[in-house]
Amino acid sequence: xxxxxxxxxxxxxxxxxxxxxxxxxxxxxxxxxxxxxxxxxxxxxxxxxxxxxxxxxxxxxxxxxxxxxxxxxxxxxxxxxxxxxxxxxxxxxxxxxxxxxxxxxxxxxxxxxxxxxxxxxxxxxxxxxxxxxxxxxxxxxxxxxxxxxxxxxxxxxxxxxxxxxxxxxxxxxxxxxxxxxxxxxxxxxxxxxxxxxxxxxxxxxxxxxxxxxxxxxxxxxxxxxxxxxxxxxxxxxxxxxxxxxxxxxxxxxxxxxxxxxxxxxxxxxxxxxxxxxxxxxxxxxxxxxxxxxxxxxxxxxxxxxxxxxxxxxxxxxxxxxxxxxxxxxxxxxxxxxxxxxxxxxxxxxx
Numbered sequence: 001x002x003x004x005x006x007x008x009x010x011x012x013x014x015x016x017x018x019x020x021x022x023x024x025x026x027x028x029x030x031x032x033x034x035x036x037x038x039x040x041x042x043x044x045x046x047x048x049x050x051x052x053x054x055x056x057x058x059x060x061x062x063x064x065x066x067x068x069x070x071x072x073x074x075x076x077x078x079x080x081x082x083x084x085x086x087x088x089x090x091x092x093x094x095x096x097x098x099x100x101x102x103x104x105x106x107x108x109x110x111x112x113x114x115x116x117x118x119x120x121x122x123x124x125x126x127x128x129x130x131x132x133x134x135x136x137x138x139x140x141x142x143x144x145x146x147x148x149x150x151x152x153x154x155x156x157x158x159x160x161x162x163x164x165x166x167x168x169x170x171x172x173x174x175x176x177x178x179x180x181x182x183x184x185x186x187x188x189x190x191x192x193x194x195x196x197x198x199x200x201x202x203x204x205x206x207x208x209x210x211x212x213x214x215x216x217x218x219x220x221x222x223x224x225x226x227x228x229x230x231x232x233x234x235x236x237x238x239x240x241x242x243x244x245x246x247x248x249x250x251x252x253x254x255x256x257x258x259x260x261x262x263x264x265x266x267x268x269x270x271x272x273x274x275x276x277x278x279x280x281x282x283x284x285x286x287x288x289x290x291x292x293x294x295x296x297x298x299x300x301x302x303x304x305x306x307x308x309x310x311x312x313x314x315x316x317x318x319x320x321x322x323x324x325x326x327x328x329x330x331x332x333x334x335x336x337x338x339x340x341x342x343x344x345x346x347x348x349x350x
Contacts, residue, residue: 010093012063015044016078018093019086021065025076028062033087033094036061048084065090100139114146117154135172147183153210165222171210171232179217182206186221186228186244186262200224202244209250212236221262231268243280255292267302277309289314 009029016023031042036052039045039061046065047056056064056073063076065083080086100121108126110116116128117136124142128134132146135154140146144158147165153172158164162176165183176182188200204223209232214220216238220228223245230242231250241259242248248260249268258272261280266272270284273292278284285302295309307317 012044012076012078015063015090015093019065019078019080019089021078021080021086023076023078024072025063028076030063031094033090034061036064044078044090046083046087048087100141123160129166150183159216165206168205168207168222170208171212173211174208175213177214177216177218177238180214181219182208182214183222183228184219186224188224188244188262204228204245206230209234215240218242237274249286 009031011027012030013023013027015030029042030044034040034043034045036045036047036055036059039059041060041062043061044063044065045059045061047053047070056066059075061075063078064073065078065080065086067083068079068081070077070079078086102119102121104110104120104122105124105126107124108122110122110128111130111132113130114128115133117134117138119137120134121139123140123144126140126142126144128146129148131148132150134146134152134156137154138152138156140158141160143161145163146152147163149167150164150170152164152170153174155173156170158176159178161178162180163182164170165181168183170182183206185202188202189197190200192198202222202224204226206220206222206228208220208230211233212230212235214236218236218238218240220230220242221244222228226245228242228245229247230236231248231252233250234248234252234254236242236254237256239257240254243260243262243264245263246260246265248254248266249270251268252266252270254272255274257275259277260266261278263281264278265283267284267286267288269287271289272278273290275293276290277295279297282296283299284296285300285304287303288300289305290296290311291305291307291314293309294307294311296306296311300306305314306312307314
């Protein structure tokens with residue numbers, strides 16, 4: 001295993017070439033990368049949010065990645081259509097994460113019937129159960145557990161204490177961060193005739209398609225029947241709960257603390273912001289955005305932007321929030337008006 005924290009010296013012109021950006025200003029050596037307010041001479045930074053545009057004038061960074069229309073500044077600039085993407089692609093030029101040599105640690109337990117692909121790294125106390133299959137170039141860090149009959153593709157990277165449960169399927173290029181559970185039992189119980197909860201067996205696997213990343217301590221539950229599925233290139237943030245029998249489409253972003261109740265269907269290119277809750281047996285269409293802390297209880301048409309709890313159209317929600325802030329003043333005016341009406345009525349009676 002090796003991690004690189006050594007200082008890299010890269011010419012700004014070389015960075016521009018690798019990022020397919022246009023260099024304006026003096027070429028120089030870049031030694032690192034940082035946020036615009038923390039950057040020091042020798043480092044490169046970026047501006048992708050207008051909020052930070054004024055900081056570009058005072059940043060100590062030697063170079064700034066900006067968009068094509070950004071005004072000229074004192075520091076050298078790399079101009080590109082997508083500064084945030086360019087910045088993300090610049091990071092690997094300076095930071096190289098640990099690489100793990102192929103091999104199986106002496107404390108790892110791999111069942112005889114399990115199949116492990118080429119160039120695998122299995123860390124301390126890893127367990128791979130009977131009939132599990134893992135593709136080439138996998139990395140399983142300490143205490144990862146792969147249950148019986150799980151099928152996992154190539155380039156799988158599982159951080160410490162992540163788990164793939166029995167008969168689940170994981171595609172190629174999947175990353176599980178620490179503590180992720182793929183295929184834990186769904187929350188299914190039925191009451192018997194005496195009112196006691198009886199567990200419903202969760203027989204269906206969780207299926208994770210290619211190029212998915214699930215971040216720390218999130219759960220994708222298995223289904224009672226059928227399957228739970230997460231589509232290609234979807235990203236799930238920390239502490240998210242994907243309920244049993246749910247289906248998430250491709251290229252969807254599920255942010256921290258989102259909860260999907262069972263049998264929820266989420267389309268492609270959807271963004272569920274932090275702490276969104278989606279009721280079960282609902283369909284959320286493609287290209288929908290649901291803003292933070294919103295709660296939905298019905299189907300949502302494709303292309304909608306939803307806010308609030310219960311959630312409704314974002315623009316209407318913004319107007320409602322603006323009106324809500326005025327309610328105390330409106331209530332005061334109503335009380336004053338009521339007082340005037342009562343006074344007028346009393347005057348007429350006299």
